Amino acid sequence: MRKRILSAWAVALLLGQVSLVHAQENEESHFWASAQIRTRGEYRNGALSPRGEGDKPAGFINERARLTLGYERKKLSLKFSAQHVGVWGQDALVDKNGRFILNEAWAAFHLNDSWFMQLGRQSLVYDDERILGGLDWNVAGRYHDALKIGYRHGGHQLDGIFAFNQNDETLIGGTYYDSSKTKLYKNMQSLWYHYDFASAPVKLSVLAMNLGQEGGDAETRESDTQYMQTVGTYVQFTPASWNLSGSFYYQTGKNVSARKVSAFMGSVRASYSINDSWTVNVGTDYLSGSKKSDATYRAFNPLYGTHHKFYGAMDYFYASDFVNGYAPGLSDTQIGVGYKVSSSVSMGLNYHYFATGVKLESLNRTLGSELDYQLDWKIMKDVSLSVGYSLMRGTSTMDVVKGGNHKSWQDWGWVSLNVNPTLFKK
Template structure:
């Protein structure tokens, strides 16, 4: 891998020096982001007798960019792991390419972008870069597009396989890309006070057996809206509908809706109010009715403790989620801010157990966060969250709601451009 990285750097510099003067730009960016975590009920509620976990995770990333009038390329390699995971004398370092793409510009706003790349659209509900996760989220895809000052149109195409084949196909095993094929069309229009986008996605999901794979198709359609009548108020909403077949060949009919208001009371004080509703599956139904937010940044929406969609439900359930929340952000100084958000969670489908129908209420989560710009290119962030759950939470997520559930973290993000040159 070290030899590969050296060849990448050498090729970019040589390419720049051989090009026409003033037409080329080469950049080198680096990032080091350690994060210490105390997990006493994060992702899943802890059960009676279970002890908290403590660790320090880390991302080290090196990104190389090359750009001229009609061509842009980016290569990014990263090491992601936990302190202590690798031996002091490491002969098999895990340094992988997380980005490797080229973008060709054809003039008049037309372009093609191909290779391993993040897909981040709208507020990242359906397609997100997932930067909170140390590894991030990346797709192997071809993106064709048109972009002007107010209008954007993208067509994303992907076809995945887990190895080179000689004949036939293969059962798409876990650990690779989660879909066999994807076709997505996205359009957005924006001006000073209004923005709207529409998304249509077709996913091919492979099921069946290793001897006989079968691809089922699932469609997601939706719109994302934003209105900003003045500088003090920003309103947004989204609606998505899913149909098609699951990998197990069950008919899908599911939907989600979201509303959010950002109120900027003063220069340093803002409030947020919102509600997200994702349909859940009814076991007595012949259709699958649980909405799947797919490849979005779930940590951003459904509570920082990641109980929902960033981690699965228990007992084979998918009862949906209704998240009503309110929060505030306070800028104490230009480089120091505090935030607090409270969530009340409930299921959107009825839950029937041997003892009768259960309450839909899941519990309340409170998320606190601090952000402090220590110096140029260096940011310190910290957070603390706790969850007060119900008996229904035990049923859909496991654990014991009578135990105290909390989570704390501390992160330093050092990110800078160490080299930039133009020829």
């Protein structure tokens, strides 16, 4: 891994020298490079899903090593980002099969002052990341192979996103797509519109997505694409010391199992800054659920959002699956407080009360409560340290729909060091 990173640095420095010469010839062009080393140690004693009675806690250290190169001129932008992610000890001391891959590789063509086209592997991050998010908490992040056509003018923003995925180059055999390993859609078309109001501190977004998922037969490779539509809106209002936001999304069409879908989610959040040091926040999220007896599938799927931001830091919901065939949805009521100790140190404490989105046969709706604490310290420029601790107190309903034993102590702790400097910008 060390040799690969050193080689990447050498390439970056060489390109930097080339860019200096080019910049002298064309003042409108510039080149930049950044690097990131993010190391995180975790203690898991019930994270992602509840642990069973007698299960022992786990511990590990994961790391992201990333090098990003960018080039820009008046009508052209390029970005290449390569990363190595994994757990300490995962690779041999003598490693001939590296996993240093391109996580981003795209080109953007600026057709005029308003329109652009971006093509390649890229991060799709919109609004509060409820439906499409970068998932930066995950050591690898999330990226899409897509074409984006965008418009920017005044307070108006419009993006059209188009993707078509296959497992490999093929000669014949149709377009069957095996998503069992990638967990990706077969094709996707999305339209996102955003407007910043000039007369008030209001931002409004509308999203419409048509998602094609492969429901065909893996053995015969017979394709049968099922299409599900998601439409909704996100609104943010920030008067004075307040930050108010709300979202609503509805899903229809068919899921990958060819079941008719009718599901929805809604969210309302409010944050208030008492002074320069203290903030308080409250909110509620509701995602509809489905009973096993329902002919129509009524469980909302938040798709490719950054779920870690919303449904508790321990990631019990939507970052990991329900079990035993349940899809009960979720009701999440939360309250929190933030305190800024100094210009470089801040902390937050949040409480979540979880319940199922739908009443299940013979089960109480209450799933349990979670408490999340996080401290962030900016040690110096480009270097920060974060520490977190969470605990979950579940119920017997949690045991049924998520597994584990709610009588066992469930907690999780972590510490992360993030080094993220800009190497140069010319």
